[in-house]
Amino acid sequence: MKLLVVLDNEAVQALGDAAHPKHRRMIGLVQVVAHRKRRALDVALVVPTAVRVEAGWDRAGAVWASVNRLGVMDEVLGPGQANFAAQIRSATGVSVAGAHLGAVVQASKADRVTVLTSDPGDAASVAGGRPVNVIRI
DSSP states (O other): OEEEEEEOHHHHHHHHOTTSTTHHHHHHHHHHHHHHHHTTOEEEEEEEHHHHHHHTOOTTSGGGHHHHTTOOEEEOOOHHHHHHHHHHHHHHOOOHHHHHHHHHHHHOOOSEEEEEESOHHHHHHTTTTOOOEEEEO
């Protein structure tokens, strides 16, 4: 069984800033994912690139060095996914990053999808009816 874990904007911000009020919670959640990976479970931890931009995560920036080591993979907004994200944005009115997150969730081939978010309503609205485990950070 494949599990996809997707980070939203505040989840990324919380990971990158030790002073963020949700930093410890996010570190704990990412450690759970890492533990599952070590047990050879098929788990992918991803961030849509539009979310990464919105959150200010520059992988080349020294301030993000510790977050870069967490194994979070970029989910790139390619041409097909951009069209899909544009449709989601038009239908829901969410941000570009939120629409990209929705495109990632809806296009995923994973058996289960979890979104780590500060806005469960947005995460559910962009899922397009796909069952998603939304964890509020």
